[in-house]
Amino acid sequence: MRKAGLIFLIFICIFLSYLTFITAQKAFQSDWKLPAASTQKEDSFRIVLITQELDTPFWDKVGKGAEQQAQKSGASLEVWGSYGKNQDDFLKKLEVAIQSKVDGIIVQGLDTDRFKELTKVKAAFYGIPIITVGNDVPKAESLRKTYVGSNQHLAGMMIAKLMLSDMGQEGQVILLSDSQKEHYQEQRLSGIKEVLQSFPNIKSIYAETPETREQVIAKTRDLLNQYPDADGFIAVNANTAGAMIQEIGRRGQVEPYFIYSFDDGSESMTLLNQKKLDGVIEQSPEMMGRKSVDVLMQWLKNETVPLDADGYSSEIRMIKAMDER
Template sequence: MRKRWKWIIYASSIVALVASASFTIYCAWKVYAYHQPGEREINEHENNAYHFVLVPEELDNDYWRLVEKGAKAAAKETGVHLEYVGPRQANIDEHIHILEKAAASKVDGIMTQGLTEKEFTPVINRIIEKNIPVVTIDTDAPTSKRTAYIGTDNYYAGFIAGKALAEDTHGKANVAIITGSLTASHQKLRVQGFKDAVKNEKGIRIIAIEESNITRIQAAEKAYSILKKHPEVNAFYGTSALDAIGIAKVIEQFHREKETYIIGFDTLPETIHYLRKGTIHATVVQEPYEMGYQAVKAMVDIIKGNDVPSVTNTETKVIRKQDLPLRPARNYEVKHD
């Protein structure tokens, strides 16, 4: 009986050993097969080889969400890995730090604004010297070595805003300008374009220019202060996406909707709301979705060695209440989760 049990145990051990060896050989084959991609897998890897970074002026901004939306759509089409990273709120030092960090990580391409010539031009030049292409969007850095610019002609945008105000007020208005930044190049261009458009209008006077730091709250505070100091002001021009919104809140607080003209920038949901109500009379429309979309497409072409225009201006126009709704909706509407 004892001898029989020994044979049973011996046989079981042999079976277990054979099974273990077979399993080991099978697993080894699977690992080998897994690490030997076919032609299709190799092509898919190559199509996803590019790593781009999009650095906006600020993350919590519906305008930049539209830029992100367009960039992601193009990234999906081209098989690009896209990162969207930037300051929570506009901050030049943080913005530059993020650009430098992206360059240090040796990404394939960087898309960003050229907010101020003094700070951004040297940074962009250093990135280019590392053989990383830079495409500026929304705001150009024309004196830098940037590879291409895709976005609004900001001087022209300010100019058509001035012409629209002159037309809508019949050339008679005491105007206050609230700008997102007194130093950012795109904001300065929008102010200068506006000034040049109205300079020959004898009935239009620019009473004050104040800075909002691209916030609704400060735009409202500056509008309130202007109306207290200069009650004769009967028209406002806001040069950033949030300025007209802050101005509109104050105008309604003062119950001056019928006697005060407002022209702003962009098509944020609140802007459209005030446009429908008639508190805001006009707004300059940009194409942030197209900026993001075309920037990614251009960056792919640049890396592949294809020719890309140095400057590509996206469409800019002035709209009023009667022009609503805007189409295509993808260019102007942000859906929040």
């Protein structure tokens, strides 16, 4: 009896010691770590990539490419931007970047006065190099160091040719651009028009619309009313393609129309997969990102001065809806 009691007591003692030990270990041992102390070298370059459309497949790829390249060349890069082409927010980000005295800014070009003023005056004042990516703004207006991205004029020509090969050399084509008249759209248009000029049987109708969805829909409706015989559509601003197709679809079949756009819209690839778009011009966003960082680093390290003001073109390809299947 006494022995049993003793064993019981020892058992309880061991049990309690074990529990105490376990909890003590948990209480005194912290497995969470504070963030590591600053590892960045003082002289590593800080680069900001600013876009107007965060979280779209196209710009995500640009960001990814840029980050890869930045890591490779030992620069620290952050992707800033606005959502859904919020210009005020975008410009504010740009200004903050300039005022934060980053070492270089890679920015999606925006063809507005405020943008030009910021790049021309502010950035130049602080001596911050600016590279446009994806969309260009002419050097004279923005004092950008260079442009990295597709040759938009060539892209316009390609899309026109693509349409011609599908539609034939006769028909009515509606070119829908947005009212911003951004530089890259102008260039695409000029490319399209250059091709279409040599085909007198093609009648091209040029239309402009503000970028909001409702307005695009309204404009499309107007256009369909005005030109019921239209055979093809080209959404020069890829972001308008979705709303445009939606309206056309409401009217009737989407199939008979030849609809083309570019891949830098948030819905472009989805629409292509649904065969609602007959073809897109695919650019190389990842390459753009990589190249832009690479070029900027070259400039920052004084390896290539000055940079090619005409820009560095990235690849463009045509994709037809059939190819995708």
